[in-house]
Amino acid sequence: MNLECPLPQIDFDIITIGHGSGGLLTHKLLKAGVFNLFDNEILRQHHDGATLDLNGKTVFTTDSFVVSPLFFPGGNIGDLAINGTVNDLAMCGGIPNYISVAFILEEGLEMATFWKVLVSMKKAAENAGVRIVTGDTKVVERGKGDQIFINTTGIGSLHPKASIGLHRIKSGDKILLSAEMAHHGTTIMSLREGFQFEAEIKSDTCSLHEPVARLLDQFGSGIRLFRDPTRGGVATTLAEIAGDTQLGIDVYQEQLPQNDLINSACELLGLDPWYVANEGLFLSIVDSSMADQLLLNLKSHPLSRNAAVIGEVTDNHRGKVILHNAIGGKRVLGMLPGEQLPRIC
């Protein structure tokens, strides 16, 4: 990867205040590095903003990334920032097209580190089929930031068959989860605590536009809702849905896609996987008559090959999520109180 995109000659090996001045150093940084790396015809215009060609309904989202540490098994703040925004678009039924990238860099950041982040952003954008078309760079004094903060904004066209909204959820609908939960949060937490496991635990950060688009292609309005449960985990997302729709949700522990390694790591770290952040999975709430076919569709894509139907929507216990465990016990899954882990994404 580095062979394809070697660190350009930018005169400095660290970021200085001048790189955010808007003056010569900013120009050099952009011209020698960023523009070439992210190159496309819109960016090539070197304008203050991007002129886009949008047809029909458009999906629009923004997100900021402050993860610490910057690099972790499975990814880094760069691909996380692209994937996160691509996924937010995809969850709305959007086909991701354009992304803006704004950096807040801390004075003293090593240029090589910045470059590594940029390269993985390029790769993630290519992988998701989005173009980085505009952006911004600011530099704050040392101690006033933490190396790199990134804001990404995304624009996509709404999939022609998408009809997604909380108001479409009905009692009897099925709930599908595309992969095993808790990879991302567990990875970051193990890293911070210095735990090492026999096998590597990796963040699940990835762009989910592809499996989502395939579902929309085949099932269209049979899909009521997509959600990617990032911070707060699957439990918090489900609790939000139950609260907003005032419908009940039943989920079944035994039906969850399982990963023993993640489960063990969560036990050690004292984390409840239901509340741990994810960056590479999504929930679908779908018309029950299509659930079986939909599951087959999900399982035929590598990012969702472990998908499962994990529960259903009900008229009972309105506004609440009830988890049924293997022994016949039940518990309420509420929203995550407070913050489980700060700076997870």
Added chain:
Amino acid sequence: MKYLNEYRDPELIHRYLKKLHQLVSRQWTIMEICGGQTHSLVKNGLLELLPEEIIMIHGPGCPVCVTPMGTIDKAIQLAHKENVTICSFGDMLRVPGSRGSLLEAKAKGADIRVYYSPLEAVDLARANPQKEVVFLAVGFETTTPANALSVLQAHQLGLSNYSVLTSQVRLPPAMEAILNDDRTSIQGFLGAGHVSVISGVEEYLPIATKYQVPIVMTGFEPVDILQGIFMVVEQLENGRYEVGNQYSRAVKSAGNREALRIVNKILEISDQDWRGIGMIPSSGYRLKQEYHQYDAEKKFALTVGSTESDKQCLAGEILRGIIKPMECPFFGTLCTPDKPMGAPMVSSEGACAAYYQFAKESHHES
């Protein structure tokens, strides 16, 4: 994970439930001492699966819950001092003192750090000789050895910038205080598994005999808890009151001798204030005279923090098993994990937090 899964095996759980249903002939009231056990009971939905004759009362075994408000006030007072870093277990940060929590103090700029172990705080003190590092040493017998060891380490390293603000509590005197309270009617105990890993089972023998209550040291997984309850009920049904050990894979009769040696070298037994319960004689530890230089209260001549108990919070009744969390008028309305009135709503081991997070008939019911 295989090891853990065995203790969550649905088939085994149902076998124990069936045996319990067959065994029980009348109503029995049993207290699980430890907050971890309360959480397991509620989280796994075991309370609903138990025979209705078995009444589980949730005990005071939540270290964060019983740490006096005054200790938190002192920690906050210290945290605001120039050049002082307060190190704490994460759970303590959201517990309300009389004026705010450590988390609020942190947001206002105090240097407060979360550690899993006090030895990390010793490392911090060693690496930053210009800083005063204070560890908020709270907890039951489980955390006492590590807290004591941190003082011993600091002493051996000759560190003059490390100290501890202690609120170390001991379970057996608290169990006696609960048994002596006329408002409770506990007939048997699930003893706290992790506490007895350190302290062993022997000190419970006189309590079982004096109050004629079976005490069974019990683990935290569903199979552990059901087996523990079974062992208590079996004694009750047969009129016996012995100290049993369900958690024998971790608990040895004499406890952890090396840990106890360190505790006894550094600390001595003292009276201790329990938040919500009050002063219980001989229920805590303080630093021995020769280690007073590591006592943050003495070192910084702290003015006394609030000695008031929480004004309306019914934590004391809950910690003694007199009422259940949901019987509190503030539960889920004025008191939630985001805006707790008392500690049991904050801690990951607090009974109120367990009910708020997991219980079926909880806050969302309208």
